[in-house]
Amino acid sequence: MxxxxxxxxxxxxxxxxxxxxxxxxxxxxxxxxxxxxxxxxxxxxxxxxxxxxxxxxxxxxxxxxxxxxxxxxxxxxxxxxxxxxxxxxxxxxxxxxxxxxxxxxxxxxxxxxxxxxxxxxxxxxxxxxxxxxxxxxxxxxxxxxxxxxxxxxxxxxxxxxxxxxxxxxxxxxxxxxTPGGDSRYRTGDEAAQELFKALSTGLQFTSDTRLGRPLGTFDKPRPNRAEARRSARSLRNVLLSLASLRDLAALLSEGHPGTAAELDAAFDRSIALAERLEDPDFAGVTTPQGRFRVEALKNSIDEIRAITATRLGPQLGVAAGFNSLDGD
Amino acid sequence: MKSALLSTAIAAFALTAPALATAEVSKADVLANYSDIAAANYGDSVTTAKALQVAVEALIATPSVETLQSAKAAWLMSRVPYQQTEVFRFGNAIVDDWEGKVNAWPLDEGLIDYVDASYGGPTDDNEFAALNVVANPSFTLSGNEIDASQITPELLSDTLHEADGVEANVATGYHAIEFLLWGQDLNGHGTGAGNRPWTDYAQGEACTHGNCDRRAAYLKAATDLLVSDLEWMAAQWAEGGDARSTVTANEDAGIVAMLTGMGSLSYGETAGERMRLGLMLNDPEEEHSCFADNTHNDHYYDGLGVQNVYLGQYMGADGTLVAGPSLSDLVGQADPVLDVEMREKLSRTMLALGRIKTAAEAGFAYDQMLERGNLGGEALVMGGVAGLIDQTKSIERAVVALGLDQVDFEGSDSLDNPDAVFQ
Missing domain, CATH: 1.20.1420.20 (M75 peptidase, HXXE motif)
Structure with missing residues (x-):
């Protein structure tokens, strides 16, 4: 930065x-x-x-x-x-x-x-x-x-x-x-890293936790582990998180048009897959067809994560650092 | 005048000489010392686990208050070196893939043995939360009829551990053994740990809670398994072992592994999952060693492990100090101010974790600190959390100072996704 x-x-x-x-x-x-x-x-x-x-x-x-x-x-x-x-x-x-x-x-x-x-x-x-x-x-x-x-x-x-x-x-x-001085951020790079971490951790949480938990394994899908399934907003949460993360990704990639376009297209694909899912609480993960579609959505988010890690991070000059999902 | 000048010259020489004489520390040196520390630390884990094995055999052969107490004492000692090894977990895939066998937590202990009525039965997440293998020689697991008439290490590791794909089904390792020695801690936020009677291992008429023979067989199988699992890991760090050759194969990746272990254990695992969560939930059993009430030591020795790796020093169980070229040397060469910052922060964390340990050993148990509205307890635990989070920031700075933030072998998510470094 x-x-x-x-x-x-x-x-x-x-x-x-x-x-x-x-x-x-x-x-x-x-x-x-x-x-x-x-x-x-x-x-x-x-x-x-x-x-x-x-x-x-x-x-x-x-x-x-x-x-x-x-x-x-x-x-x-x-x-x-x-x-x-x-x-x-x-x-x-x-x-x-x-x-x-x-x-x-x-x-x-x-x-x-x-x-x-x-x-x-x-x-x-x-x-x-x-x-x-x-x-x-x-x-x-x-x-x-x-x-x-x-x-x-x-x-x-x-x-x-x-x-x-x-x-x-x-x-x-x-x-x-305003990094430096009394700020906990010593440099502009540290401040940028904080936002980059928010983006990459947010994507990780939506993929691994919001989608990964209900998916479970092929032999043992876990629809009861879907987020906010009682109010049938598991899918809505994924969609809204993608929308907000897309907003942040666009801001962070402003100076890098190639990466910005790549990220935008990748978010487009994910959001389109999510909009077509029609499974508000991910109960469909118990059927092969339903599971396949949730997995496709998860994979598409992992593609955004890959672009973020391999393109955006280096361009911003920041590393992912540690986050609260590290560990078990 | 002359002598004053001379002494000034000597002073100047004394100040500069060490710097001139000390060769630059290399990454290879640091990684070799790191592997030596891991080997010694896992070696001590084996030694103390074998002492636990002897004590468990004595308990089973002649159950009594005394033999149960000796086994508990041996378990507590075995945790001292083991917890210090946790810093090797997150950066080294070979350790992370293995550690669930020996230190999985938290557990639904009703899988193993009898529990209090307040424990409840099967849960949404775990159908087998109250299976009670000790009382049931056969049962159905995920559609398969299981013959558990003989409780063997293989039954525990291959069939019961993470049964039904649920991580809370912990059938092996330190915490399963802890439960078999202490039993559930039913004191809530009150004083006292688990209080399993020694007669749970008495044979014949004196047996309490039934199936004492099967309980003893379970305890022996779990302890034998712990020893063999630890022996395997110690061998991986010896000369020619897989863990050592992997971490030394690529120097940058190796240093990243060291820092990843320090940062992930400090932040996500200890500060987050193990300390802050329990405090936020005010749950007395949401602590790492909930049966034995040994959590203050778990956190303390985890913190010490992080400091060991940075300083390149490990104090062995027999008083042997392993010390050599360290991350501190490397960081000091790149950014001396950052090295001082890191050492100060690690010391501050150890002071905060030491305070938790001090209070706990004087009678203010960790589960009491977690009670709703207990401000003293909250301040103690949050002191440790704050130290761990703060040192993580400096660990991130060390990654940058050593030029490892853009290491391109697996993209910049190496710190976020430790496994990726080694795929």
Whole structure:
């Protein structure tokens, strides 16, 4: 990043410099994404205050907004486990139903105090806890405590979304765009690497986790492991994540038209495959035909990952670095 | 005046002489020392596992409070060298492909033996979460009738381990053995670890919870398997072994493997999966050694392993120090300031992990630190997490400083996808 920047300075003295891709990403991708999220959680909180029925629409709108930013897992989302509290998934050991059952069984008064509720297990907070309460037969029947729990979750999500947005607006945006000095980013390359990691990790998560988990193996497909299957939005999440990652990829590849075109075409192929899938919760992975189509989608995302790693990374002069998916 | 000048000259000479005398450290030297450390560290893992094997045989031959206690003590000692080897996992495919046999976690322990009613039965994710092999000499697994009348190492490794393709079906390794020695920790966030009675291994009338002969056979099979699996890995790092020849074959790839192991263990695995997740879930059993309550040591020795690899030093179980050319030397040649930064951060992490260990050994167990609203516990655990995340940033900088960020043998995703380096 900075090398290109410096070069511009030399050849175009006196000309106002174009924004760096990092600056543009903050302005047109990151901040609008978190603004949309805060707006939707606000609407969800307001709707839950009115009543605990008919919350499906604001739930879906909030989830949609989350998919626009769920790959931005650094800085403000990682403070106080905010992103985990917003969306705890995958839940390999069934912590969400277990924690919700425990709160309900104890009629735990923690739901009446927002500060205390912020200390509750992340598994009992956020979108996936709300999904259980709205869509799972074990939790969907109405009583007073359930409604209080829903309100506590909605208010907690709104607080978190506001906090993330405030951090981005007040400090983190400028930290990312003005490296050096007190910034945790020493150079422009480190800032660019952060966004590059968000892109590559986001693609990895959608391929390996959102699609890989329900695919399981040929002998043992695992449709029950699909993300947000209870509200039938597993495929929608894949589509929305691809749309948002495409947006970020386009910003990062701006100065490299060849790579930008390649990435754009690869995203086109993936999105077209996803749009033709017509399998909202990936239940089709149990049939050979359905499985084949989900695998084709996964492979197409892996092609985007390959272009990102072998073309975009070197052109930006950054390496993938470490991410939270390293390990088991 | 003259003598003052002379002493200045001597001082100047003393300051510059070591730098002049020290030859540049090469990547080959660093990789050779790294392999020596791995060989010594896995060697110690074998030695201490064999001591565990002797103690387990004594427990089975003459079950008593004392022999059970000795076996537990041997298990705890065996974890000290083993946890330090975890830093070899992520960069080295040969280790990563193998480690699930010996250190898989977390596990649905009901696969193996009896559990408390609060454990529940089969789950969405795992139909065999409560299979209880100790109590069932035959059962159906994925449509096949399984004869488990003889509990052998082969039954554990070939049939039960990851049964039905579920990773939580952990039938072998340290944590299966841990469960067989301690039993479930039913104390929640309260004081105490698992409290399996020694009579679970008593034969005849004194046997508690049934099938003591089969339980003993399971424990022996799992321990024998642990020893043979560790022996195999130690051999891979000896002169001429596959792990050593792979990591030394391509110097840049080898150094990337070292840094990948350090970064992945620090960040995704220890800081994320093992520390932060348990805290976020407030679940007392979401800790690495949940039966024995030894998690503070798991994290501490994982952190020490990372520091070992950077400093090129390993303190053996018999007091032998293996030390030689290190990553620290290499980074120091390229960017002395970064080398200081990295050593400081590794030390700070060890201080933070040491505090967790100190508090735990004084009675504030790791599972108590995870309790909802326990601010002291949260600060302790997050101190370790923050240190591990912070050092990962410097590990990434080291990759850049050593010119390995654009190593083109497998693209720039080498750090993100360690396996790719060796495909």
């Amino acid at each position: 900075m090398r290109v920047f410096a070069l511009c300075l030399m050849v175009l003295p006196g000309v106002t410099l174009a924004q760096t891709p990092v600056q543009r990403a903050v302005d047109v991708h990151i901040l609008p994404g978190f603004q949309a999220l805060a707006q939707q959680t606000g609407a969800l909180k307001a709707a839950s205050a009115v009543g605990c029925t008919d919350l499906e629409a604001p739930y879906h709108q909030t989830f949609d907004a989350w998919m626009g930013v769920s790959h931005l897992r650094f800085g403000p989302t990682e403070v106080e486990d905010r992103a985990f509290a917003m969306a705890f998934w995958p839940d390999t050991k069934g912590f969400t139903p277990k924690s919700l059952s425990a709160l309900i069984a104890d009629q735990d008064p923690v739901v009446r105090d927002p500060a205390l509720f912020a200390e509750v297990s992340v598994a009992a907070r956020g979108l996936f806890a709300l999904e259980f309460l709205l869509y799972d037969d074990r939790f969907a029947s109405g009583d007073t405590y359930r409604c209080g729990l829903i309100r506590a979750i909605a208010a907690d999500m709104d607080r978190i979304a506001d906090d993330i947005l405030a951090d981005w607006t007040l400090s983190y945006g400028s930290e990312l765009t």
